[in-house]
Amino acid sequence: MFDITLATWQILVIKVLVILTVVPLGALVGGYAEHKVMAHLQHRLGPMYPGGWHGWATTLADGIKFLLKEDIIPAAADRKVFSFAPAAIMVPIIMTYLVIPIDRNLVIEDLDVGLFYLLAIGSLSTIGLLMAGWSSANKYALIGALRSAAQLIAYELPIVLAAAVVAMLAGSLSLIDIVEAQNFPFAVWPPGIGLVAFLLFTIGAVAEMTRVPFDMPVAESEIITGPFTEYSGMRYIFSHMFAEMGHMVAFGGIAATLFLGGYKPIVPLRILEFIPGVFWFAGKTMFMIFLFLWIRPTFPRVREDQLQKFAWKFLIPVGLVLILATGAWVLYV
């Protein structure tokens, strides 16, 4: 039934391996960038010693340290759910990398419904967070889990609406097609619509990552680390740190693909095409990651009800109007 030659398998395996090295590597680099970018924005040096040059091995050392930490599951916790939750959070995040085109040919699988797949898979981590919070049998974790669930679903919608705008502009859900449809990045063209959609997406992404100013679910000064309060060692890394970094790299890549023209040069000039698409993609992703990192030291955090009101009363109506505007623009301009 499946006519798959050995060559296809080999290519597939190579692709999977490449992506699976990119994910942890991206998370490590993202973690290091977080340390350093934030430090320099705050007039300090950040980590300088691990590894020698500017503390490049900091995140690596962190990872090894967490690998060696004892794994503690509280006696009161629901053991099975508790230990499975980190995987439930982490796996969907890794799964999003499946469809992100790093270069014209370097994508594991260019699904017809790539965009839809992204949104569907992306919202699965909510379940993991609820599992983590509920199974901990800890009040802080419970509050945190409820907060995350409410926040993640509320900010899912601006992302969905922004993505729908992109789908309307490109006329396709395949991410490769979307990139190919952008002669100029969508974020700058068509006028206004793309930019608003980009902002909607970015705000939604920051909230989905539960980073400042939308980090209520894990606000350390209020509810310790929310759903992850009871976690330790490698499970903590997977459910919180690694998940956040993986999310950040994934959202950076998605934003680069949907709005910034993915692997294509920033302006459609023939001269620029000698630079491989991978570099364009990486550059745009890093720009997005820098944007996410920049937001964190800039803002205080909002309150839970303000966060919900912002989503329901502002972002979602804007998104709905934007869809109609896009429809009109595509049909009549």
Place this chain on the structure above:
Amino acid sequence: MTRPGAITPPEALDRVEETLGPWVEEHKLNFGAVDFICKPENLVRVMRRLRDSEHLGCVFFTFLSGVDRSELGEGGGGLEVLIHVYSPEFAIHVTVHVPVDPAAPECPSISGIYKGALWHERETHEMFGILFPGHPHLTTLYLPEDFEGHPMLRSFKLPTRVVKAWPGAKDPEEAAAGGR
């Protein structure tokens, strides 16, 4: 006294005497503060007057504590509750001494008049063993619930000092005489 509307301490003493005359004793000035003794049974009335009288307006609650004067030498006295209030309008400082019976120390609670007294009375209760009838929640504030004794009474000796005297020299003479 540079607060606008401030009055001088002698004036303040006159006003206190005028307003509270029959209920308080031995009013005098002590370093700019009006100082008087008030019996426990009059306390609530006096404090309410102090706060509500428009000539005094002592709305600001400074502190409430206790003093065990049993070892103060001649003219010392026994256990007393010490209250300090202040009038932001006229800059009047009032120190109220409430002598209580050392055998069964009891003093009416003023937490209904000054909410700040809620904690101060709890502290005084555990430290001096004084009861404050009328306090809504007179439990320990600092000490564990099963602590025995009232540490701030003079009869409560610090065990460390009983067991072992202060090791160093206490004053310059001792040091010169070869102490550490």
Place this chain on the structure above:
Amino acid sequence: MAMTTEGPKPASRGAGAEGRLQTEEMILNVGPQHPATHGVFRLLATIDGEILINAEPVIGYMHRGYEKLVEQRDYRQITNLVSRMDWLSGINNELPLAMAVEQLMEIEVPPRAQYLRVILCEMNRILNHLMFFASFGAELGAITPTFYAFREREDIQRVMEATTGGRMHFGFFRPGGLKEDVPRGFVDEALKGVRQVIERLPDYENLLVGNEIFKQRTIDVGVLDREAAYSYGVTGPIARGSGIDMDIRKDEPYLVYDKFDFDVCSAPNGDCFDRFWVLVGEVGESARIVEQAIEDLPPGPIMGKVPRVVQAPAGEVYVRTENPLGELGMYLVSDGDRRPYRLKIRTPSYSNVSALSHVLANTYVSDMIAILGSFFFVLGDIDR
């Protein structure tokens, strides 16, 4: 900014759809080991979902019994003891003790010592306020102000360290004057430090005060009304944030505070934003005082005529000073011994924090953190 002065609003549960659902109130311990409580402070919170129904502060986790300890020690030793009460403003804690003894013994403190006391106290106030500037931001999730404030603190802290030998606990004020004169270069370094604060403060202020999210989180949150503030004996920046213009430095000038030109910052609404605004404003005023005091710093001795053994004559005195967090008062009862007979220490944080449960009723759990952060307190100052 709305001009509401009434207390916390009663809970009017908005949604019509709920109410029939059976829910339980949950008792949550915030503290003693919690990132937002600045130490071992415990808040027994009754919560209903995201709503905080009421909260009762529980203290005493680091009660050290100073009032008892001082009865066993002579005045010299007490100086170093009281320095440890409010560990953010050590030198301010030593001042009322020295002043109480001086008043009872009728010691005249030479002008140079008085000026230096003012300078050191105000520098300490800047250190304290910058610390709370930092922590308030951090509690609301803004991490950058923390690092900026600490950078500024360091310059002033270094001057204090060079002068007194300590970074937190100074032990520098003695009955009658100071331990020793300031080192060479003190004037230049101190001026440099405070001028830097004056110059950079507006930037830091804008980081938070100018931020829309910060305003949303603090304006009309945790309103402490004027009457309650008086009744609880709330002082310092918190009281001034509730529209009470009490500042002992102005009202009853001690040391040489009447010789300087400075304003009392106050704000009318009593919410978190106003408290913070007053706090930030006071940093600038303190810096102004230090500048003026350094310019007028007279030469001369730094110690008055004090007998070899400090023995306060029998008597009672209540001395109050404006600690960075409010009124620090010491009621000294002396029986003529080298040791105080009784020393009642009235600390600002103690009275301020007792008003917390009044403010915390019927708020959001998230607001609880903003309110805790805006009730600037130091645990050592509460528990003594």
Place this chain on the structure above:
Amino acid sequence: MARSYFSQYLTIGLFLVVSVGLVMGTLQLARLLRPNVPSYEKYTTYESGIDPIGQGWAQTNVRYYIFALLFVVFDVEAVFLFPWAIVFERLGTQALIEMVIFIAILALALLYAVKKKVLDWL
């Protein structure tokens, strides 16, 4: 077409297996490396350093369930939105008007929720 369609899902399946393996493998690696020194205190529930009052599985007031309901409304919308988004250019003005009506109905639902004050808690 059908073949490639299934092979796409095969890839997803493979990727799922590999990523679960990655997570589980790391946890297993950690199991080999990490120490295990159990003691009673380590397994107690954290509640700011003292024994918890009551248990963590309290029936709290979940004000958020309203948001979940709202979310379902809009997520169903999204399901219809994406197929429409791809083809509406071919269908023209009529398709746009239909979507306008659809979105208007949803917006009414949101407006109703706002008017009922389900977004305000205090």
